[in-house]
Amino acid sequence: MQDDKIVCNCTGVTIGDIREAIKKGASSFDEVQEMTGVSSVCGACLEYAENVVKAILGGE
Numbered sequence: 188m189q190d191d192k193i194v195c196n197c198t199g200v201t202i203g204d205i206r207e208a209i210k211k212g213a214s215s216f217d218e219v220q221e222m223t224g225v226s227s228v229c230g231a232c233l234e235y236a237e238n239v240v241k242a243i244l245g246g247e
């Protein structure tokens with residue numbers, strides 16, 4: 188996955204932003220969401236965002 192790929196259009200969160208949140212200690216989707224704001228506006232990206240977080244936490 189490319190770090191510059193947008194996951195959430197509403198907040199502009201990228202895969203790199205999610206990786207950074209995990210690097211800083213986020214260990215669940217809820218924690219990543221709290222740190223980045225991903226999928227916190229319209230929710231259209233929720234499933235994709237959850238899958239990205241799961242993949243990164245699982246070692247991709």
